[in-house]
Amino acid sequence: MMRAPRFSFVNIAFWMGIAFLYLPMFVLVVYSFNESRLVTIWSGFSVKWYAELFQDKQLMTAVWRSLQIAFYSATSAVVLAIFASIVVVRIKTFRTRRVFTTAITAPLVMPDVIIGLSMLLLFVAMTQMIGWPEQRGMTTIWVAHTTFCLAYSTVVISSRLIEMDRSIEEAAQDLGASAMTAFVRVTLPLIMPAVLAAWLLSFTLSLDDVVIASFVTGPGATTLPIEVFSSVRMGVTPKINALATLIILVVSLVALASWFISKRYNDKVAVALKSERS
Amino acid sequence: MSLRPFLNRLAPSGRFWIISLPYLWLGLFFLLPFVFVLKISFSEAELAIPPYTPMFEWVDSVLNMRINLGNYQWLLEDPLYLQAYWNSIRMAFISTLLCLLIGYPMAYAIARAPKHLQPAWLLLVLLPSWTSFLIRVYAWMGLLSNNGIINNALMGLGLVDAPLTMINTNFAVYVGVVYSYLPFLVLPLYANLVKHDTTLLEAAADLGASRTKTFFTITLPLSINGMVAGAMLVFIPVVGEFVIPELLGGTETIMIGKVLWQEFFSNRDWPVASALAVIMVLILLVPIALFHHFQSKEVSR
Numbered sequence: 097m098m099r100a101p102r103f104s105f106v107n108i109a110f111w112m113g114i115a116f117l118y119l120p121m122f123v124l125v126v127y128s129f130n131e132s133r134l135v136t137i138w139s140g141f142s143v144k145w146y147a148e149l150f151q152d153k154q155l156m157t158a159v160w161r162s163l164q165i166a167f168y169s170a171t172s173a174v175v176l177a178i179f180a181s182i183v184v185v186r187i188k189t190f191r192t193r194r195v196f197t198t199a200i201t202a203p204l205v206m207p208d209v210i211i212g213l214s215m216l217l218l219f220v221a222m223t224q225m226i227g228w229p230e231q232r233g234m235t236t237i238w239v240a241h242t243t244f245c246l247a248y249s250t251v252v253i254s255s256r257l258i259e260m261d262r263s264i265e266e267a268a269q270d271l272g273a274s275a276m277t278a279f280v281r282v283t284l285p286l287i288m289p290a291v292l293a294a295w296l297l298s299f300t301l302s303l304d305d306v307v308i309a310s311f312v313t314g315p316g317a318t319t320l321p322i323e324v325f326s327s328v329r330m331g332v333t334p335k336i337n338a339l340a341t342l343i344i345l346v347v348s349l350v351a352l353a354s355w356f357i358s359k360r361y362n363d364k365v366a367v368a369l370k371s372e373r374s
Numbered sequence: 375m376s377l378r379p380f381l382n383r384l385a386p387s388g389r390f391w392i393i394s395l396p397y398l399w400l401g402l403f404f405l406l407p408f409v410f411v412l413k414i415s416f417s418e419a420e421l422a423i424p425p426y427t428p429m430f431e432w433v434d435s436v437l438n439m440r441i442n443l444g445n446y447q448w449l450l451e452d453p454l455y456l457q458a459y460w461n462s463i464r465m466a467f468i469s470t471l472l473c474l475l476i477g478y479p480m481a482y483a484i485a486r487a488p489k490h491l492q493p494a495w496l497l498l499v500l501l502p503s504w505t506s507f508l509i510r511v512y513a514w515m516g517l518l519s520n521n522g523i524i525n526n527a528l529m530g531l532g533l534v535d536a537p538l539t540m541i542n543t544n545f546a547v548y549v550g551v552v553y554s555y556l557p558f559l560v561l562p563l564y565a566n567l568v569k570h571d572t573t574l575l576e577a578a579a580d581l582g583a584s585r586t587k588t589f590f591t592i593t594l595p596l597s598i599n600g601m602v603a604g605a606m607l608v609f610i611p612v613v614g615e616f617v618i619p620e621l622l623g624g625t626e627t628i629m630i631g632k633v634l635w636q637e638f639f640s641n642r643d644w645p646v647a648s649a650l651a652v653i654m655v656l657i658l659l660v661p662i663a664l665f666h667h668f669q670s671k672e673v674s675r
Contacts, residue, residue, distance in 0.1 A: 105479070106480075106482050110480045110484070110495070113479075116476075116553070117498075117502045118502065120510070120513035121502065121509075121510065121513055123513065123523060124512075127516065134521075137526075176395065177396075179396045180396035187392070196400070197670070199400045200396070202662060202666075203404060205606060205611055205661075207610070207611050207613060207616075207631060208616065208631075209616050209634050210614060210651050213638065213648065214410065214411045215407055217414055218406060218407040242403075243400070243403045246399065275388065276388065297504075303506070304506045304507050307616055325617070328512050329621070332515050332516045332519065336512065340509040340512060343509055344509065347505045348505065
């Protein structure tokens with residue numbers, strides 16, 4: 097293995113890139129504890145903006161609504177993604193497979209404004225034709241978020257499913273388990289870390305979306321990002337800095353959790369492989 | 375009892391249900407909506423709910439179909455829209471190049487780092503992309519503004535006398551885009567670079583090639599799939615980007631995502647917004663096909 101020296105060009109470039117990625121957020125966190133209303137001049141340590149944040153009823157309602165939408169979207173996206181991953185990885189022969197595989201990854205790159213607009217037009221047409229959805233709000237945001245989270249979840253889950261050794265499942269079937277039982281009792285537990293990672297990723301993606309939600313939402317159903325966006329447009333305020341700090345904290349914890357889940361899984365697999373060889 | 379085998383044959387197989395569940399969802403909520411976008415791009419704006427004229431009308435037992443090409447004509451005749459498309463493509467292209475310039479060394483550094491450090495380094499790059507997109511863009515508003523931290527620092531050091539205008543310019547948009555999309559490029563590039571056979575590099579070194587030469591003749595050509603997949607993950611969404619030009623851009627930043635948003639929300643002209651979306655999808659078809667092609671090549675390797 098040829099290894100680059102410690103202070104090589106690429107390593108310096110890497111750490112400069114990391115600094116570029118982290119410094120702006122670091123500054124934001126520091127200034128959320130600033131006493132002054134002027135966000136760029138430091139006048140003393142204070143947590144008053146956090147206190148003000150929790151007294152904002154409208155904001156707290158939006159937070160709760162966003163958390164609910166994220167929970168339901170992540171759950172339904174992951175269930176659909178397990179099915180979709182089986183199709184992508186294992187069912188190689190059906191007539192419109194190309195359409196399916198293209199459609200499943202297309203939302204990954206499709207600009208948000210297009211997804212948002214097209215979804216809204218669908219909901220409007222559906223209301224006219226079949227009377228559902230009666231009004232736009234949490235349900236329509238849930239449907240829209242499930243659709244784009246499905247794409248991300250399928251990528252995460254199918255990449256794990258591809259690495260899976262099929263012979264274990266076949267062994268279960270040879271021993272008399274039905275295809276269904278073999279999948280649920282053998283394969284599903286093995287891909288569980290990927291399913292969890294996909295769920296957490298979908299949860300954060302849903303919690304973060306402002307554009308699609310703005311299109312498909314209805315009267316009175318503002319989500320947290322919509323709320324944040326409308327106040328951010330007015331300029332930088334210390335209260336939003338405080339809110340941003342909390343979001344960064346929560347999301348980092350979620351990301352770290354999902355990283356440890358998949359790391360522990362990988363370590364286990366590595367140990368299992370080692371003991372098998374020796 | 376004797377009916378059972380017969381019924382079993384009629385009932386669809388498990389395979390059928392596995393395919394149809396995600397397929398139905400995608401068909402209904404991802405593919406079908408594009409049909410409606412196309413349809414409404416051919417109607418006229420109207421003061422009604424919903425604010426467009428119907429395409430089909432049943433008048434005196436005659437089915438009338440109205441196809442209005444006016445929206446497209448309007449888009450092609452007004453230089454503002456063409457300018458917006460051109461700007462979006464140009465800005466997406468330049469920011470993709472910037473992401474490649476910054477992201478390639480980073481991905482390379484991770485791929486060549488000691489094996490046990492790689493997951494942690496990769497996590498360092500990816501962690502910011504999990505944090506709210508909106509908040510990361512917002513962070514730059516505070517940094518780049520006229521009385522922001524960068525200007526205060528520059529003036530404090532005596533490097534400039536008056537604050538530099540950075541916020542509400544194209545420069546700020548580039549910074550925001552590169553900052554937000556960099557992790558999306560590093561991940562597929564790393565996944566490609568880490569799979570390279572390092573014995574090739576050793577062989578090249580043994581034969582007397584310099585590090586630079588080895589890089590340009592072996593590593594770079596081998597990483598082309600990862601580069602294209604990563605570049606498309608940046609280029610395509612940036613063409614339709616709305617949040618970044620809205621928050622960091624100024625009047626000079628006319629991008630198509632912003633124009634579409636204004637047509638839809640401010641002018642309530644749904645047909646023109648739909649026509650804008652249709653043309654945007656047509657422009658993006660080639661990059662999307664490229665992305666899909668290189669993505670599946672990567673997966674099958």
